Amino acid sequence: MAVEIGGIGHSVKRKEDARFIRGKGKYVDDVKLPGMLYLDIARSPLAHARIKNIDTSKALKIPGVVAVITGKDLVPLNLHWMPTLMSDKQMVLPTDTVLYQAQEVAAVVATERYIAADGVDAIEVDYEPLPVVVDPIKALQPGATLVREDREQKDNHIWHWEVGDKAGTDKAFKDAEVVVKQDLYIPRIHVSSIETCGIVASFDKVEGKLTVWMTTQAPHAIRTVIALVAGHLGLAEHKIRVISPDIGGGFGGKVPVYPGYVLAIGASVLTGAPVKWIEDRAENIQADSFARDYHISAELAAKKDGTMQALRVKTIADHGAFDAAANPSKYPAGLFHIITGSYPFEKSFVEVDGAYTNKPPGGIAYRCSFRVTEAAFTIERLVDVLALELKRDPAELRMQNFIPPTAFPYTSALGWEYDSGDYGRALRLAMDKIGYAELRKEQAAKRAKGELMGIGISSFTEIVGAGPSKNFDILGIKMFDSAEIRVHPTGKVMVRIGVKSQGQGHETTFGQIVAEELGIPVADIAVEEGDTDTAPYGLGTYASRSTPVAGGATAIAARKIREKAKLIAAHLLEANPDDVEWKDYKFQVKGVPAKSKTMQEVAFAAYTNHPQGMEAGLEAVDYYDPPNLTFPFGSYICVVDIDRGTGEVKIRRFVAVDDCGTIINPMIVEGQIHGGLTMGLAPALYEQITYDEQGNIQGGTFMDYLLPTAMETPNWETAKTTTPSPHHPIGAKGVGESATVGAPAAIANAVVDALAHLGVRHIDIPITPWKVQKILKEKGVAE
Amino acid sequence: MAVETAPTTSKGQRTLKIHVTINGAPHDVDVEARTLLVHFLRENLGMTGTHIGCDTTNCGACTVLLNGRAVKSCTVFAVQADQGTVATVEGLEKDGKLHPIQEGFHQEHGLQCGFCTPGMMMTAVALLEKNKQPTELEIREAISGNLCRCTGYVNIVKSIDHAARVMRETAEGKA
């Protein structure tokens, strides 16, 4: 029975696969409208320059070029700047100065994609180069090149943010028996979903209605932003329809509003024709929001016996030319203060300063919930540094310090209330699965022979599911999410939700939640999302919030339906509602299983035979404001071998034990973990974006921005423990990002562990073969 | 592939007519010489199952079979396909029956966002033509020119293995 229903806990095959495996997915670049024009963007080759002149004459002479838009054209429309999500503003097109390489400078609108590209090539811009600052530490020094002349404040400091007990923490450090300190740089990276960003904007002049197909993880918020930014042009929210079609991966990169979107909408409003803009990969990497770029200095105070006591962290956050981060408004450094991790620090103090540089604006998450990876990487690296200092086994030191399972709900030194956890159980399982003790023996034997292998652990705690309205909003909009469920007379169901899948399989998993709650087979449940004309308002899918927030809304909306259905069932069973119970996916008269009604029978009655005085129909809406965040956790163990000749790091094994509370679909959860691990591997060993002193991006295409292939990616081994969230309607915590958060530290710890006997304590990621080989040479062990 | 009918632009002219058989159906279309095969499929013919992911011949989202070989259609001009055959994801399902590779990806959860999937499947189809029983390493090598950001490849490898098994069983059943 339960298998047919396909409710919670079943590996139901995905419904959305049917179109994707046939090449029938509908992504934004697949949208083609009659008379559609194409927009392409000319970008700055310089990182900081005065624009002396833009000559568009040659471009306009190309047959098929309809228009060229420059910043000056946008001034009368007041569209040359737009607000960011972080109370900063960002240029749509510059009127006089460019602030980073690849910044949008002009847009060409043409009848064909190829002609638009020719038009971009024909635009001549006369630039006068200005001094460039790419290092946020230099940017914050007095006399540094000023990035933002438009601000009243004439330096590159954006904001200072701090949390925790400074005095108490300082005292704890003063009194501490052992203090370890580590500087870490977590480099700039880019989500690089395989689909880039794009939009088709279609403005109907007669109806005054704008329809937008757009690669956005948050369609409703985008609609509101368009209404707020372009309201003065006559675009009202009831005449704006934002459709998120199928999305080819998001990972946070499809949360912000990029200038190209605004330009396409503007071009459609001006021309009255549909306008498509699809960025290429270089534009995607070079101009769209980056992630990370945190310069961290972290200290940990402990007792000689290994008891961790206090944590002090100072960070400089590089935001590029505009603070275009996608964080909840109250948290300019996101949820970085989850940095106390899985450990019961008594005192902690964290401060972060934001800086402007001549680099593209951001930053967003990279498959993580607002700076959680930066936090998890720092604490898990620091624990290993402490283990080295105290000559302790890193697993044992973690076991000694974990917040005990009995302490939950647990309030951290920085104020988060962790919902539930059993960290020791997860680590023990990982150790058993990988054969930790045996590996340590093998390592000792290998060391004796001069061979290098390392074992790295990461026991992370994540914070997801933003979030409770008392603390969480974006541009003032509270971070609830929603579900609307309609049960049709024949017992088939339509579910609409405020989030938007980018591959997570919502059409299947949200159906499973409803199937579980209503006893209707998942095959009979359609899930729709991403169209603001039909779906209820929600804040979208990022930060692992779909299941914790919209999942909660879905379960509660289904329960509202079940409450009403119970009254109808009682009516049909001629019983007192109090005598009717929901059991085995049916309404039964208590103690008389033979007297029962299925949800399908009840649904039919809701339209054909409902009790007198009751409204007809069977539907419900819920806007769910979560009482708290959820705190998934896990323990990962990685084994690496190092080539003493080339410095190459080879991952031999990687075991991931995750605990994301109640699992809706084990198959999908495992898939999410595999993908997350690979996006944890990527920055640990391969991906980074750097800039030279002139602000030239290094690593701006897939030739140099190194996404792992199937050959670099190990065969991930996964396992799970289940510690449900006590406050979530179905006990689920969210899982899409855990592995990306937890994996980098396990890999870095493994490499450092392989070299620890040589006195190595830290290597900044990405751990390239030349970084390793340099150490091998310095330590005299290179081949 | 008769050379006599091969296209050549006359001086100053940039479009020419090509004849290509795609998933078994003939097409005669005027294209610019510079039109990339992937744009020809997507824009000229409206076959949007083949995707574009990187522009630099790295990601393989645009993989199709050109005269039976898996190639990156963003790095081939449409004119190079003149008189040839192209197979795309849209041609995998035959008479309402899914190709084993499509079944494999569905059964083994080999896709998430679906964007790399068509290219990944076309690469796999070409692999299984040559190698009926590939090892895990051979599968990983074969798809090393196709990037996936969602799955971590584990289930893609299983999907291709699944298809190989089904195809072997079908072949044995017929034999």
Add this chain to the structure above:
Amino acid sequence: MRFEGTLDIAAPRDRVWSFLTDPKQVTTCAPDVQSLEVTDPHRFKVVVRAGVGPIKGTFTMNVEFTELEEPGHATVVARGQAPGSAVEMRSTMDLAALDGTRTTMKWASDVTVSGMIQQVGARLMQGAADKITQQVFSCIKAKLEAPVTA
């Protein structure tokens, strides 16, 4: 990238000076000139094609003589663009008369390339720029040393 060199030219200093500071003459030694527009005696716009092998860019360069101290010292700033890229070249030339018929020219050039060429072709730039610079100066020497045919 910085390039520099010293050149002995078998021509009088005045002749070298007038050649180097005359847009029409000096651009005859630029690589593959597509067009030349002289704005005023100190400024001109020249379109050149340069590169290595199949990699060849069309560069639209705005050139300005920012220092002209006849007959010994000149500074030239050339700024321009190719598709997706920007180039800036700041060059100095110092001429010393060895005798009435021979001139020593010391030159230095700072070249900055930004954008797509830098990103994709960084590994080629040093060699290409070096080669083009050498060609330009050997052309200057050759032209100045050629017998006057007029």
Add this chain to the structure above:
Amino acid sequence: MIPASFEYAVARDVAHAIELLTSSGGEGKVLAGGQSLIPLMKFRLAQPAFLVDINRISGLAQIRENGDLRIGALVREADLDMNPIVRERYQILVDTTRVIADPLVRNMATVGGNLAHADPANDHPATMLALRASVVARGPTGERLIPIDEFFVDTFTTVLGPNEILTEIRIPKPPARSGGAYLKLERKVGDFAIAGVAVMLALDEKGKVGAVGIGVTNAGPTAIRARKAEEILRGQATDDKTIAAAAAAAAGESKPWSDLRGPAEYKLDVIRVLTQRAIRKAVARATGGK
């Protein structure tokens, strides 16, 4: 990324191709596999006015033995890998072709193109240097045989004239007790080499090195031949000390530069390490191993 417009012609045969190139006045460019050229065109770093497509010329995609091994310029990398003769007797070519770009690129990319493009980061040039290969070029005045040592002039530049076409690569028949290997270190699969080393050697009856060739990828403006390293090996037994000395010499002859593939100093170490390993592998193969 969209290439600029160009005119296009399909060459019927080699003579036709030469004629088309000649008529273009130096603006013509040969399109073979296109896997290097088309990406450059999409970046608009290359904007040839005229493309001469040689893919339909018959007879240029054959692999045959005629005393030496003859590889047609249009042989695709994937076909080189699958060829039984190559697999049986030229393992160094199998090593090389399998690490070029990725399997999909190798279905289009040609051996001739890999050489004629003259990218020092390409893999065949070093291998052909080690193999002491020659290339056959045909132009308006006929055919010439160019020893590989004379073929590469500079980055992206060979001795081929603007209307000359590379038609074939000839590789001498490997003597008895010979073996070769190509080792490449890359940042990830599909990438150009951080460095690559090709070693081809023959052993005499006493196990001493006779003929030897060593080529290095991405260690200068062109692929380089490590002559000093060859010299050190020649006539010597392949003991650890000799191999180490040869490897050190190969690094000494290399001039890599610092870039996103690592600092120059690191690359020198990699060349040394890869040379040692390639020599050992070549020796193992020469003595009947894999």
